[in-house]
Amino acid sequence: MTLGTSPQAPGLVRRRVAAGATAALLGLAVAFGSGMGTPASADAATFSGIILGVGANEAQRTVTWYSSADNAQQVQLAPTAKLVNGEFPADALTFDAAGAANIASSGGFNRHATISNLQEQTAYSYRVGSDGNWSSTYSFKTQDFEGDYDFLFFGDPQIGSSGDVPKDQAGWQDTLDVALAANPDSELLVSGGDQVETAGTESQWNAFLAPDKLRQYPWVATIGNHDVGSKAYEQHFTIPNNDRSGPLYSNGNPNGNSSGGNYWFIYKDTLFIDINSNSYATSQGGGGDAAHVAYVTDVINQHGSEAKWKVLVFHHAIYSPASHAKDSDAKVRRVDFPTAFSNLGVDLVLQGHDHAYSRSYLIKNSQKANPDEQPGAAEVYPGPGGVLYVTSNSASGSKYYDITKPDSSASSGAGNGADPLNPNSYWYNSVQNQEHVRTYVKVGVRKDKLVVENIRSGTCAAPNAAVERGLSCTNTPEGQPVGSLVDKVTIHPYNGDGQALQVSVPNAAPGEFGWTIDGYNGLVDLGTAVDHDGNFFEATGQINPIVVSDNRRSLAPWSISASVSDFKDAAKTFSGAYLGWTPRVLEDGAGAFASGAVASAYDDHGTGLSVSRGLGWANQGHPKGVAKLGADLALKIPGSVEKGGYRATLTITALSS
Numbered sequence: 001m002t003l004g005t006s007p008q009a010p011g012l013v014r015r016r017v018a019a020g021a022t023a024a025l026l027g028l029a030v031a032f033g034s035g036m037g038t039p040a041s042a043d044a045a046t047f048s049g050i051i052l053g054v055g056a057n058e059a060q061r062t063v064t065w066y067s068s069a070d071n072a073q074q075v076q077l078a079p080t081a082k083l084v085n086g087e088f089p090a091d092a093l094t095f096d097a098a099g100a101a102n103i104a105s106s107g108g109f110n111r112h113a114t115i116s117n118l119q120e121q122t123a124y125s126y127r128v129g130s131d132g133n134w135s136s137t138y139s140f141k142t143q144d145f146e147g148d149y150d151f152l153f154f155g156d157p158q159i160g161s162s163g164d165v166p167k168d169q170a171g172w173q174d175t176l177d178v179a180l181a182a183n184p185d186s187e188l189l190v191s192g193g194d195q196v197e198t199a200g201t202e203s204q205w206n207a208f209l210a211p212d213k214l215r216q217y218p219w220v221a222t223i224g225n226h227d228v229g230s231k232a233y234e235q236h237f238t239i240p241n242n243d244r245s246g247p248l249y250s251n252g253n254p255n256g257n258s259s260g261g262n263y264w265f266i267y268k269d270t271l272f273i274d275i276n277s278n279s280y281a282t283s284q285g286g287g288g289d290a291a292h293v294a295y296v297t298d299v300i301n302q303h304g305s306e307a308k309w310k311v312l313v314f315h316h317a318i319y320s321p322a323s324h325a326k327d328s329d330a331k332v333r334r335v336d337f338p339t340a341f342s343n344l345g346v347d348l349v350l351q352g353h354d355h356a357y358s359r360s361y362l363i364k365n366s367q368k369a370n371p372d373e374q375p376g377a378a379e380v381y382p383g384p385g386g387v388l389y390v391t392s393n394s395a396s397g398s399k400y401y402d403i404t405k406p407d408s409s410a411s412s413g414a415g416n417g418a419d420p421l422n423p424n425s426y427w428y429n430s431v432q433n434q435e436h437v438r439t440y441v442k443v444g445v446r447k448d449k450l451v452v453e454n455i456r457s458g459t460c461a462a463p464n465a466a467v468e469r470g471l472s473c474t475n476t477p478e479g480q481p482v483g484s485l486v487d488k489v490t491i492h493p494y495n496g497d498g499q500a501l502q503v504s505v506p507n508a509a510p511g512e513f514g515w516t517i518d519g520y521n522g523l524v525d526l527g528t529a530v531d532h533d534g535n536f537f538e539a540t541g542q543i544n545p546i547v548v549s550d551n552r553r554s555l556a557p558w559s560i561s562a563s564v565s566d567f568k569d570a571a572k573t574f575s576g577a578y579l580g581w582t583p584r585v586l587e588d589g590a591g592a593f594a595s596g597a598v599a600s601a602y603d604d605h606g607t608g609l610s611v612s613r614g615l616g617w618a619n620q621g622h623p624k625g626v627a628k629l630g631a632d633l634a635l636k637i638p639g640s641v642e643k644g645g646y647r648a649t650l651t652i653t654a655l656s657s
């Protein structure tokens, strides 16, 4: 069980009240602790293109494959520890597959099944087929279902785009091998789209699906412009919470020959939303960007509170550095999306399509959020509405686009103007890179930050199809070897977002009575809770201090109080009454006194901080000045509370007369 504290970064949130009450909210966090199968006989079904996919949550996976025969098939699953000499045990689980005939150009049939109720920290083996006719056996492992984790993001493998499928496949295979050798515990492989060059060409799909890593780690598919023109994409990938309604297809027709649709899933406190950016204008026949904004809004309204992070994925980068930066469709999305994403509290947007790496400045409502953010800043602090956009370079080496120059258009909105701090770069980008070497993006999801790294998985040397076929290459293996970083940035999100730092600021003369939270954001970390022989868990911490200033002539009394919500982790919850505190005056002034201590309900069967409790106060006639109030928090909860990453909201109220 861990409780999270975010760094105390610069920046104060200022509130003032002349009279009456204001409330602000502090977040509290606590966490607890193409494989080819082997047919049994010559006329039995053969299996190809087996791929492991992400499920709706961390306890699910999907498996998708092609079959030569149209019979009933299953996924068979068992913990690897139960296999004896490679034989599945008698009590192996089976999951029935669904599927249909493939489109004519694919031939054969597709099958898919969802594996559910996986246990954490378990190695599993699986195979597909039917009794007596199974594929080869593959394996994957689950990890802890709570807490920190890493995922990897891969741009445009686009197998076939160099003109040499085997070379593209070799680079793709090598990036997966290099990335997962360096990061074997990564939990998801996220696609930036354009898996293949030609949507309906199965030989390219076979090459894309060839690496065995795609049967060991779940693939999070994203549709690109090169995948959209065929049903092969939908046949090869099974997607959780899939919305294949007409408006989410570029031509508005899910029953035509193209692929499409949007989906979402929650994986360990991250809400991922993956959208079909091929559809961007209603003139194409679908719902365009408006349908995507409505979809993302809906999903976040319904499920945003079940996760701590919101990550969007789509193919067509809106803040990219190279050949597609000035595309007319990119400019449309660059107008349609950013304000909505800012308002919805999106933390990170992952994109592909431009085959060059970029990391944006924090963008708020279509503008650089902070004009002073420096190029290449290692730490960024999005205030409310700040969103970071990443564009990935090629993961396979099949194609690279060179960085392009800004023009004289605007340095905001749809413009492609220059960055005043770095005139060769677009206004929206903090980092742009193109060396003509393969890279991938690693995202470290931590309780209080996201760490984004762009990492080289190749050098100029083969496998590097585009370079092998004549493109120049500027990388030096001595200075920029495999595994070295192109870029690294740590995002320290603003935990007190629109909900967690609500305050009403009245139209009163400023400076009479005011108070601030003395910290960058609202999240208070209670550290790791300690288990006391299974009887109870205990965790402690301190609230971010409250600075009170009062220079009113009236010398009127004031008080600050607070209450806490229930602690929640998705469906799991425990009462805020288990939180108690001991208020303290940290810096004397303004006549401040600390209010009395409140015990956890675990100790006194009372209501703890679940009802409003005083933090500090001053009497009528108190001296003018500034005080700093703090409180030691003491959480004590029953041993029966389930493991999880819990958060609660502390609502702070100021009263003055």
Ligand SMILES: [Fe+2]
Residues within 6 Å of the ligand: 156, 194, 224, 225, 226, 315, 352, 353, 354
């Ligand atoms: Fe693309």
